[in-house]
Amino acid sequence: MALDSSSVPTAAPSKLVKAATSETRIARLTLIVVALGFVVLFLLLPLATVFIEAFRNGPVEFATTLRDPETFSAIRLTLIVAAIAVPLNLVFGVAAAWAIAKFEFKGKAFLTTLIDLPFSVSPVISGLVFVLLFGANSALGPFLQKYGIHILFAVPGLVLATVFVTFPFVARELIPLMQEQGTSDEEAALSLGATGWQTFWHVTLPNIKWGLLYGVLLCNARAMGEFGAVSVVSGHIRGQTNTMPLQVEILYNEYNFVAAFAVATVLALLALVTLVLKTALELRYSDEIAASRRH
Amino acid sequence: MEVRVQNIRKEFGRFPALDDVSLDIRSGELIALLGPSGSGKTTLLRLIAGLESPTDGTIFFGAEDASRKSVQQRNIGFVFQHYALFRHMTVLDNVSFGLKVRPSSRRPPAAEIRRRALDLLELVQLSGLEKRYPAQLSGGQRQRVALARAMAVEPNVLLLDEPFGALDAQVRKELRRWLREIHDRTGHTTVFVTHDQEEALELADRVVVMSKGAIEQVGTPDEIYDQPVSPFVYGFIGQSNCLNVTLSRGEIWLEDRPIGLRAANEPDGAATLYFRPHDIELIDGCGGCLAGLVTASRRVAGTRHLELDLGKAHPSVEIELPPERASSTDHTRVAFRPTKWKLFRKDGDVAAAPQLVEAPASELARTGT
Numbered sequence: 001m002a003l004d005s006s007s008v009p010t011a012a013p014s015k016l017v018k019a020a021t022s023e024t025r026i027a028r029l030t031l032i033v034v035a036l037g038f039v040v041l042f043l044l045l046p047l048a049t050v051f052i053e054a055f056r057n058g059p060v061e062f063a064t065t066l067r068d069p070e071t072f073s074a075i076r077l078t079l080i081v082a083a084i085a086v087p088l089n090l091v092f093g094v095a096a097a098w099a100i101a102k103f104e105f106k107g108k109a110f111l112t113t114l115i116d117l118p119f120s121v122s123p124v125i126s127g128l129v130f131v132l133l134f135g136a137n138s139a140l141g142p143f144l145q146k147y148g149i150h151i152l153f154a155v156p157g158l159v160l161a162t163v164f165v166t167f168p169f170v171a172r173e174l175i176p177l178m179q180e181q182g183t184s185d186e187e188a189a190l191s192l193g194a195t196g197w198q199t200f201w202h203v204t205l206p207n208i209k210w211g212l213l214y215g216v217l218l219c220n221a222r223a224m225g226e227f228g229a230v231s232v233v234s235g236h237i238r239g240q241t242n243t244m245p246l247q248v249e250i251l252y253n254e255y256n257f258v259a260a261f262a263v264a265t266v267l268a269l270l271a272l273v274t275l276v277l278k279t280a281l282e283l284r285y286s287d288e289i290a291a292s293r294r295h
Numbered sequence: 296m297e298v299r300v301q302n303i304r305k306e307f308g309r310f311p312a313l314d315d316v317s318l319d320i321r322s323g324e325l326i327a328l329l330g331p332s333g334s335g336k337t338t339l340l341r342l343i344a345g346l347e348s349p350t351d352g353t354i355f356f357g358a359e360d361a362s363r364k365s366v367q368q369r370n371i372g373f374v375f376q377h378y379a380l381f382r383h384m385t386v387l388d389n390v391s392f393g394l395k396v397r398p399s400s401r402r403p404p405a406a407e408i409r410r411r412a413l414d415l416l417e418l419v420q421l422s423g424l425e426k427r428y429p430a431q432l433s434g435g436q437r438q439r440v441a442l443a444r445a446m447a448v449e450p451n452v453l454l455l456d457e458p459f460g461a462l463d464a465q466v467r468k469e470l471r472r473w474l475r476e477i478h479d480r481t482g483h484t485t486v487f488v489t490h491d492q493e494e495a496l497e498l499a500d501r502v503v504v505m506s507k508g509a510i511e512q513v514g515t516p517d518e519i520y521d522q523p524v525s526p527f528v529y530g531f532i533g534q535s536n537c538l539n540v541t542l543s544r545g546e547i548w549l550e551d552r553p554i555g556l557r558a559a560n561e562p563d564g565a566a567t568l569y570f571r572p573h574d575i576e577l578i579d580g581c582g583g584c585l586a587g588l589v590t591a592s593r594r595v596a597g598t599r600h601l602e603l604d605l606g607k608a609h610p611s612v613e614i615e616l617p618p619e620r621a622s623s624t625d626h627t628r629v630a631f632r633p634t635k636w637k638l639f640r641k642d643g644d645v646a647a648a649p650q651l652v653e654a655p656a657s658e659l660a661r662t663g664t
Contacts, residue, residue, distance in 0.1 A: 184379035187346055190366050191373040192393035192448055202396070206383040 050268055053261035065259040066266070070239045074247035075266060080155065081230075081243060082223040085162040089219050092163075093170025094212070098204075100171075101178030102186070115171050118164055126164050127232025130157055153235030158243065161229040166219045173215030174208055181207055213281065221274050225267065296357050296451040296484055297322040298343060303352035305338055312338045314508045316352075320452075320486060325478045327495035328488045330505035331531070336488045337456055339505070343486065344454050345369045356451050372445030372483070374455040378437045380429040386440050387412055387425035393448035415443040418477065435466040442474075446481065455487035459494065471498055492532050496520065504528050526639050529569045536612045538568045538585075538605070540638075547638070550608070555583030555632050566640050570633035572600065572615040578630045586630040587612060594618060603629060 023031075055062055065071065099105075100112055118126060134140055134151040144151060151157045185207060189199040205212075227245040234241040242250065244267050251260035298320040305313040313335045320326055328336040341347045343354060345366035354362045361369050381389050388395075391412040394403060403411070416422055419439040429437055438458065445453060458474070459467040475498055478485055489495050495502045496516040504511045504519060504527075512524045523529040530537070541548045542563050547556040556568075578584045587603030590611060594600075598615045605612055614631060 184375050184377065185381060187366075188373065188375060188379040188381075188444075189392070189396075191344060191346065191371060192396065192444070193367045193370065194392070194396040195367065198396045202392070203381055206381075 047268060050261050050264045053257060054265045056261075057258050061258055062262050062265075065256075065262045068259065070242070071247055071251075071259065071263055073239045074242045074244050074263065077155070077158070077240075077242065078224050078244040081158050081162050082220055084159045085166060085223045086216060086220050088159075088163050089166055089170050089223075090212070090216055092167065093174060093215060093219075094208075096171045097174035097178050097208075100175050101181075102183050112175070115168050115175075118167050123165055123226065123228030124232055127161050127229035129164075130160055130229075130233050152233055153237060153241055155241075157233040158230055158241065161233045162223050162226055165226050165229045166222045169219035169222060170212065170215035173211045173218070177208055177211040178204075210285075214278065217274050217278050221271050224270055298361075298452055298484065298486075299355040300339070300343065301353045301355070303339070303342060303354065304350045305335075305342060305347065306350045311508055313342070313349075316508070316510055318503060318510060318513065320484060322484055323482045325475070325485045325487075325498065325500045327499035327502045328486065328505060329490070329492060329495040329502050330511075331490060333507075334505040335508040336490075336503075336505050340454050340456055340486060340488050343452065344371050344373050346373070370448060370451050372448060372450030372453045374438075374441045374445050374453070374458055376457040376460055378429070378441040380437055380440055380444070382429050384428075385425065386416065386421065386427050386429070386432070389429070389440055390415055390425075390443045390447050392444065412443075412447060415447055416440075418446075418480075419443045420473075433466075434462050435470055438462065438470060442477070446483065450483065453483040453485040455485065457489060458487055459489075459491075467494075474498065496532075504531065506531070521635075523569075523637070526567065526569065529637065529639075534572050534613065534615075535569050536572065536610075536614075538609055538612070539565065540568045541565055542638075549585065549605070553583050554585050556636065558638055561638070564640070566638045568633075568636055568638055570636040572613045573598070574635040575614050575631045575633050577616070577620070578632055581630040584630045584632045585612070586628060589627045589629055601629065 066075075096111070096115055100108060100115075131152060132138055134144060134157065136145070151160070185203050186199050189203045190196075194202065225245060226243075227249075230243055231246055231249075234243065234246055236242060236246060236250065238250070244263055248260050248263045248267070251257075251263060300316060300318040300320075303313055303316045304311065316335070316339060318339075328339060330336045338347065342349050345361070345364065345368075349362060352362070353360055356369065381392065384392070387409070391408045394408045394411065402408075413422070413425065416425055419442055421436060421439055421443070424432065424436065429440065432440065438461075442455075442458075459470055462470065471494060487499075496519065499516065501513060501515055502519045503513050506527050512519060512528045514522070519528065519532055523532060526537070529535045538549060540554070542558060542561050542565075544563065545557055545559045545561065546553050547558060547566075547568065548554065585605060587605040589601050590604045591602040592599060593602075597618070599618045599620075601614050601616065603612045603614065614629070
C-alpha cells in the first residue's frame, strides 16, 4: 500500500475513534465554564453577598438584630403559615392528583388547567383576589365584620394567600407520576380484598412517596419565601402580620441593611436546609428511588 | 366454583364492548377467552372480577348474584398482564398481602400467614426468593409471584389477563405447561385471556372464541378446531382457505367447473367454501376437482406447504402435503379436493358441511349434513 505516512498518522491503540456521544476536550471545557460561570454569577454571588452583608458588623450585631421582637415575630409567623399551608396543600395535592390520574370524568382537562392557575397568575393578583373576596367593601365584608371574623390583615388571610400560591407544587409533582404508574397496582390490592384506605396506605402512598416528598419540600420553600400575594393581604402590621420576606423589605427600606440581610440569611438558610435535606434523601435512598421508577 | 355470565352488556361511552354475552363456566374448569384485540375478552374478564361493572346483565358465582358485590367481596384472584406486583414489598409480603389486609376477625395469625405464603412460593417453585423485591426477579418469576399472590386468598375463581403475554417464547411454553400442572393440582376454576390460539388450544379445557364483543363459539379445543361454527372461527383458528363458490342442483361449482363436492339439500346460490390446508387429497386426472398452478413451495418442519393459483378471480390457496408426496408431484399443476370442508352462505349461516369422519378417498361426492 502506497500511503503517505506523513499525512496519515499511525493511530496508537488508545486513540481509536471516540464514542459518538463524547465531546472534544474544548467543547467540554467550554460547556463546563459557561455553566459554572452562570452558577457563580447568578446564584453563589448573590447568596454570598447576603451573608457578607449580614455579618458586616460582626456576629454580635447579627445576633441582636435577630433577637428584635418584630423580627422574631416575623420568623414565628412564617413558620406558622408554612406549618398550616403545607399540610393543607399536601392533602389537596394528593386528592387532586389522585382524581386526575386515576379517574375519568368530565371537566378533567379543565381541572388540570385550574391547578396550574396559581403559576400563571401574578402573585400580586392572587393576593388581590382575597382582598376583593374578604375586604370591607366585598359582599362577604359586612358578614365577616358582624361576627368579628378577621381574615384580611391576619393569619387566616396569609394562610389563604400562601395556600393559593403554593397549591400546584404537590399536585404537579404527583400527576405525571401517578399517571405513569396507572391503576393496576390499586386494582391488584382491591382484588386481594384490601379496602380503599388500605390500598392507599399500603400501595398508593409507598409508590408516590418520593414524588410527594419533593412536592412538599418545594411547596415549603415557596410557602416560606412567598412575597407578592402575602404582601397584599398582610397589611404590614409590625410584629403581627409581617412574614420574613415582608420584614426583610421593611428593614431594607428603613436602611437597616444589617438587620435586613440578617433576616435574609435565616430565610436563605431555611431554603438551604430544604435543599440539603432533599439531596441527602436522594443519596441515602437512591437505590429505592431508582427501583420505584422502573418496573 | 361455577360462574354464570348472563346476558352481559358493557358499554364504554356509547361504544358497546360486550353485547349480550352469556357464558357458563364449570367448577374446576380451565377456560380460555380467545380473540383478537378489541374483541372484548379482557372486558369480560374484568367484569367477572368486578373491576368493571356491567351496563346490563348478571353474573352468578354459584347460586349467588355476584354482580351486586364489590371486587373485594367477590373473593377472586386476578393476575394482571404486567403482574402489578407491589414494587416496594418483598416477594413474601406481596404473596401475604391478601391475607394481611383482612379484618382481624377473618385474618389468620401472622405465623400462619407466613407459613401459607411460603407454601405457595414452594408451589410456584420460588422457594428461597421470598426476600427479593420484584425488580430483582425475571419476568417468568414475577409472573409466578403474581399467581401465588392471587392464590393466597383462596379465590372462588382465578382470573388471568394475558398471563404469558410479556414473556419470551421459551419461558412462555414452560410456564404454560406449569400452569396446567398447578391447575390440575389445586383445582381452582380458572379463566384466562389470550390472543394466542396455540396457548388457548393447548392449555384450556374449553375455549371461548370472541369477536367484536360477542362470543362466536364455545367448545373444547378439538371442537373449536374441527367444527368451527362461523367463518370468523374458521379464519381465526388455525390455517384455512376460503373460496367463493356457487351451488347448483346440489353440486358445488367454482366458476364454470364442478369441483366434485356435493351439498345435496342446499338451495342454489352463492356460498363460501372453507377448508384447511391439510384436509385435502391429491387427485390424478381431474373430473371434478380444484386445480391450480404451484406458485410457491415451502418446507415447514415435517410438511411441505404449496401455494396454488386457482385463477385470477380467486385468492391463492395453500395446501399441506407430506414432503415425499409433494416431491412426487413435480409437475407445476396440482389437482386436489378438500376432504373436510364447510360451506357458509353469504350471511354467515352454516350452510353445509360433510361428516367429519374420514370417508374413503374414492368417494367422489359427499353429502352435506
